[in-house]
Amino acid sequence: MSLAEGKRLAQYEIVAPLGSGGMGEVYRARDLRLGRDVAIKVMADHIASDPEMRRRFETEARSVASLSHPSILSIHELAIVDGVPMAVMELLEGENLRSRIKRGALPWREAARIAATVAEGLAAAHARGIVHRDLKPENIFLTTDDGVKILDFGLALQRLDSPLGPDVPTMAMTADRVVMGTFGYMSPEQVTGGRVDGRSDLFALGCVLFEMLTGRPLFTGETPQEIIASLMHDSGIDLTAFDPLLPAEMRPILLRCIDRVAARRFESAHDVAMALQALQTGSVSVSPARRRTQRGKSLAVLPFVNAIADPSIEYLTDGITESIINSLSQLPGLRVVPRSLVFRYKGLQADPATVGLALNARTILTGRVVQQGDFVNIQAELVDTNTESQLWGEQFRQKTSELMTLQQEIAWQISEALRLKLTGKEKKRLRKKPTVNPEAYQEYLRGRYLWNNWTPDSFRRALDHFERAISIDPTYGLAYAGLADVVGSLAYYALVPPQDGFPRAKAAAQRALELEPGLADAHASLGLNNLFWEHDWLGAEREFKKAIELNEQLALPHTLYGFYLMSLRRHDEAIEEARTAQRLDPLSLFVNMGLCWAYHGAGRYEDAIRETLRTRELSRDSIESVNLLVNCYEETGRFEEAARVCSEYHVFGVRAEGTELLDAYRQSGEQGYWRKRLELLHRAPEQSGRIMDFAYAMTHAYLGEDEAVYQRMERLVEARAGNCVFFNVAPAFKHLRDQPRFQAILKRVGVPTASAPHTVST
Secondary structure, eight states: OOOOOOOOEEEEEHHHHHOSSSSSEEEEEEETTTTTEEEEEEOOHHHOOHHHHHHHHHHHHHHHHHHHOOTTEEEEEEEEEEEEEEEEEEEEOEEEEHHHHHHHOOOOOHHHHHHHHHHHHHHHHHHTTEEEOOSSGGEEEEETTEEEOOOOOOEEETTTTTTTTTSSSEEEOOOOOOOSSSSTTTTTTHHHHHHOOHHHOOOOOHHHHHHHHHOOOSSSOOSSSHHHHHHHHHHOOOOTTTTTTTTTEEEEEHHTTOOOSGSOOOOOOHHHHHHHHHHHTTSSSSOOOHHHHHTTTEEEEOOEEEEEOOGGGGGHHHHHHHHHHHHTTTTTOOEOOHHHHHHGGGGOOHHHHHHHHTTTSSSSEEEEEEEEETTEEEEEEEEETTTTTTEEEEEEEEEEHHHHHHHHHHHHHHHTTTTTOOOOOHHOOOOOOSOOOHHHHHHHHHHHHTTTTSSSHHHHHHHHHHHHHHHOOOOOOOHHHHHHHHHHHHHHHHSSHHHHHHHHHHHHHHHHHOOOOOOOHHHHHHHHHHHHHOOOHHHHHHHHHHHHOOTTHHOOOOHHHHEEEEEEHHHHHHHHHHHHHHHOOTTTTHHHHHHHHHHHHHHOHHEEEEEEEEHHHTTTHHHHHHHHHHHHHHTTTTTHOOOOOOOOHHHBOOOOOHHHHHHHHHHHHHHHHHHHHHHHHHOOOOOHHHHHHHHHHHHHHTOOOOOOOOHHHHHHHHOOOOOGGGGGTTTGGGGGTTTTHHHHHHHTOOOOOOOOSSOOOO
């Protein structure tokens, strides 16, 4: 059925048609209750009259609605209005991939980014037992803000062994020998009616990737029979004529996706995403001569495995891995894959060939660790990723107190197995006996591991370990740097009095630099202290830049410098620093949140939502991510979604009970919502006033209660709260920015007067 402009379906008003397909027509509509534009897919008449097809339409909507992933089109609601079944979806602005390909082949980095993003979405669907089965350029949408969305799960298959359980609607099942999909993208097993699983989607993704790179389909023909013949019999692909800058590593990735035998494809969509992301992060070279050198002498040290899953030694397995990487990275003639890339594989099962492709490494080192009393048992193995054959293997048993010596012995044996030609000086450096007290080293490893968990409890526990490390070895510079990091974090969140914590953090960082002048970590800590406590903006920038200069591969200084730039509303630069940090350490919760905040500060709320949802996959317990997600929903008028999150998690220190926040919004609109939010803040347990003061100030601002906003701001400034530096960028306060009283507060915080935004005004 066709709907005219202005037609009302419940609270939705039709604006204009967007397109049509076999399952129905899609319209742009206005949600009059929430004040936002949406897309509505209305079931076609012939579908509505066919019970089986109607079931497929409803199943598609329910299955997609069950998937919460930034790369998959969101379904807001499935409803029947005036007897017409319809699905209400997020409205996408942009074009589908088919339209983009018609203008010509894509640059290889862009094609790799799109394919990796699609692979991430497929991985989320496959994890819930859903196979798409009709992936093609028409079903991939490129949004105007560089997002990528997978569309149309209409042919999706819910496998019988799905983890979704009996209470979740399942996808339409098809009998063996039934062909469903689109010729030219269907896998051989789909064409022959065989068993279909997630690897069929990987085949289709390979076809799409080839088409993006070349501008033409991989399998062609005038008729379906000719396309099938091309699929079943053509062999080999040639990419050299299309993009001279294309890395040679792209071809094996592509061939692995489109292998006719499903068992020889990548094991998972996640592995495809990892391989493609590695191409974009600079872990490969486009120089053929240099590429041959890298593949010949290249090593990835995968995170050592905690063999008995003992959480008390998790710090040990991570520390061993990092130490070996650091030792081997000093050797010439050997490219060692950075920690930030290999730690993506922590806890994952992947075959050597997949890892080799993903990390562009000819060899990989794996290890298993078991602690038995005062001894550590390590089983290590060096594997050639081309042949999947073992080059070296050894078992070690050593006292825990001699762990640093053991790690160096492993590094030495690896250098021998790879036949590296080392000078006498390099050999001496590799075998140099460590001078750090082994007990202090153990305490440092525990402290750094806990600090990276980024929770109040882990901060406090990390502090104990860093203090123990220093008491054991007062000359251990890294331990002082760790102490500076954790005390600064505790002070920022007011978990210790800021007037005590920040000066102590500064003293620890200065001591670390006295002991080891080149420590980038310590300079980053000084920058943090200058910004959040002393409000010395020029000094903060100087220290952040110094940290980056000393170690540009360290993610944390880039993240902190990004916060500095964001607070000055230099948004393009802030986002670039945050992206750099994420590339360097893609598994760090704090680093990923840095990019989320950078997008939020720039007013790019949809980007912030997408990144925050992705980051929450790293930790569902992250309070920072919950708070930011709620604020983004509020800024975009999605109050019902914000209310649902508030009912599930503690937001700004308190959790809404049941549907009270949602009910308040439905009864009294935005004012009702914010009144209820203010009530929830009053319910919050006793804690540091300055942490809650920022939340109070924002809520009063949304209610238009400016005097109450200024009172809270004054309290924050008096307490020298670290988050004062974000007054100038918080969207809740944008209506106050031109007021003299607000500008006076910024002056007290030391915000430079030349802080006008470079790009986006928020």
